[in-house]
Structure formats: structure tokens, C-alpha cells
Amino acid sequence: MLLRVVSCLLPLFLLAGSAGAVTLEKLSLEEMIDSSTLIVRGTIASSAPSRGGRLIETVYRVKVSEFLKGAPAASRNGADSGEIQVSLPGGVADGVRQTIAGVPKLETDTEYVLFLWRSGSGRLLLVGMSQGLLRIHRSNGRVTAERPPIDGTMLDRSSGKAVRDSGLGLRLPALKEAVSRRVASGRGGRQ
Numbered sequence: 001m002l003l004r005v006v007s008c009l010l011p012l013f014l015l016a017g018s019a020g021a022v023t024l025e026k027l028s029l030e031e032m033i034d035s036s037t038l039i040v041r042g043t044i045a046s047s048a049p050s051r052g053g054r055l056i057e058t059v060y061r062v063k064v065s066e067f068l069k070g071a072p073a074a075s076r077n078g079a080d081s082g083e084i085q086v087s088l089p090g091g092v093a094d095g096v097r098q099t100i101a102g103v104p105k106l107e108t109d110t111e112y113v114l115f116l117w118r119s120g121s122g123r124l125l126l127v128g129m130s131q132g133l134l135r136i137h138r139s140n141g142r143v144t145a146e147r148p149p150i151d152g153t154m155l156d157r158s159s160g161k162a163v164r165d166s167g168l169g170l171r172l173p174a175l176k177e178a179v180s181r182r183v184a185s186g187r188g189g190r191q
Contacts, residue, residue: 024102026154026163027128029175033182035127038070038116040084041136041172044106049093056098058091060106062114068179086114087123102129102152111136113145113175134168134175143172 033039042064050057062084090100104126106112115132116124126132134145146169154165170178 023153023155024129024131024150025157026165027131027157029168029178030182030187031157032115032127032132033069033179034187035117036069036115036132037118038084038124039068039113039179040064040070040116041066041068041111041113042084043111044108045083046108047091047106049091050087051093051096055089056091056093056096057087057089060086060088062086062112065111068113068176069183084116084124086116087125102150104130104133106133113172131168136172144169145172145175146170 027035040062042062045061045063047058047060050059064082064084086106088103088106090098090103092098113134113136115127117127119125130147130150134147137144137146147167149167150165152165154163155161156163
């Protein structure tokens, strides 16, 4: 169902162009795990714009250091070399900038945990737009995976009412344990 919702809403986000806000269904950590075909920890190696007609997307090359969910073979995009490609709508191509509300900007040489799903065309995309991207932080010997609150309207899945996003942050070992536990229980969704 989530895939259908995303498939229906993505063209609207693309048509919105540079709209300043976005409405997303708020996903819990468990829902993000369940919706992911692949969850990886990796560093952004490079990015390249691609233009298909009026739509621009940016393809990020990710050097994977760890697969938290999904086998490396599930990535199809260079998994043998420890790399995958992740596509995000928007970017700059041929002097044209296309900004899509809710789509994060990934920084080269920065480490993230990415919650990904495979589209019908085989591209890897973020689950829940910005919700599916956690930046790795190191401080005082602790490694955490975090994302700031999303600026925009978030809707509660069960009630349909607007809710505020408070961001997400947890220690990396706790995140890995949550993914492992969810997948091992059989509730880990797509494989």
C-alpha cells in the first residue's frame, strides 16, 4: 500500500517544482524497516545529474560499508564492488535547477544509513523521502544515526491527522539491533 501511495504522490511532488513544503505520511522506524528492500550504511562517493525530458534526477554512488537489511545481490547496482546507486528526484542539469520538496540533499564524503526500496524500473529510492536518510555522527566514542525534524506537514497513518515530526536519533548499535530483530521476527517486510 505504501508503494502505491508513493507511486501516486511522486508525480505530484515532481510537478510541484520548487514548492516550499511537503506533506508526507509519518513513518515509524518499524514502518521504514518494513518498507525497505535494502538498508545500508555507506558514504556518498559522488553524484551525477540525469535528465529525462523535463524531469531531472540525481544519481548518487554510495560506497557501502555495511548491509543492515537485504543481501548485497539485492542491490543490482555494483554490489560486487561494495557500491550501489541511489536515485533522488531533482538536481541541476543543463543549467536548470529542479528542487523537489521533501527530497534531502546528500553530501559527498558523508556517511549515512539509507532505507531504500526498489522501484518498478529497478532504481533504488529512499523510503519516505527525507525520513529514510539518517546521517552518521561520531562523538565521545559514540556513533549515532540521526535526522533532524522534517519541515512540512506529516500525517498520522491511522488517523490521517497532521502531526509534528520530532526527528529521529539513536545509537548505531540500537538501530542495527532494531533492524535485525524486526527482520528475524518475520515482520521485516520486503526482502
